[in-house]
Amino acid sequence: MSGVRSGVLSGILGIALAIAWAGSLPSAQARDELADRGSKLFRQCQSCHQVGPKARHAVGPYLNNIFGRRAGTLEGFRYSDAMEQAGQDGLVWDEAALAAFIADPPGTVKGTRMKFRGLKDEADRTALVAFIRQHSPGPSNIPETPPTAPVHASAGDPDLPEHILSIAGDPAYGEYLSSECVTCHQASGEDKGIPSITSWPARRFVTVLHAYRSKHRDNPVMRSVAASLTDEEIASLAVYFETLE
DSSP: OHHHHHHHHHHHHHHHHHHHHHTTOOOHHHHHHHHHHHHHHGGGTTTTOOOSTTOOOSSSOOOTTOTTOBTTOOTTOOOOHHHHHHHHTTOBOOHHHHHHHHHOHHHHSTTOOOOOOOOOOHHHHHHHHHHHHTTOOSGGGOTTSOOOOOSSOOTTSOOOOHHHHTOOOOHHHHHHHHHHHTTTSOTTOOOSSSOOOTTOOHHHHHHHHHHHHTTSSOOHHHHHHHHTSOHHHHHHHHHHHHHOO
16 A cells, blocks of 8 residues: 555656646756756766766755755855855756856856856756756756745635544554655655645645645645645644654
């Protein structure tokens, strides 16, 4: 049952992502050609940055999962004060932010240690960003998709009946189901562009998931994920995430 559930969630998430992307992305062939061109351009970045399964920090941080991440927050790398400040000021790496930084690093983040004159050709920047984007799986790399709504109450959320709010979830099963959630939300509770869902009151968590399921909230990915879950599974996720700090 657990394996089936994981497969269903992965499939639905994939479908949701495809829907979210459908209106704005070029054909598969065009994307492949763009990423291939970006791969060649990335060679000039390789002396400082790595991507892929074996990527490690070098002179610069590795670039896996950079989409949706707040600037200057990747653990294990010592950023410049300027980059950390940029993150604290709200810089989150999405397509536009990366393209701007690649075009003019010191002009975008004044004081950055990155020594690169910048890519002046817009087509080159688009290709390079497309290549880097391939190494950021999950909806966190889709700037077109709005983030999950925060924990505070929304006037648009439905009032759930007590028999749903009082379902006793299984935290162990919730932990298993959470493997899909933490591909985007940080289990540590850290906000890297996608809001934290740890330590939420369980009843609030249940209310929010049901708000997505009943389409009272807009995020298409979360709507699809919530629609794939039973009431008991939502309760299990809620009680598991409530225990995380």
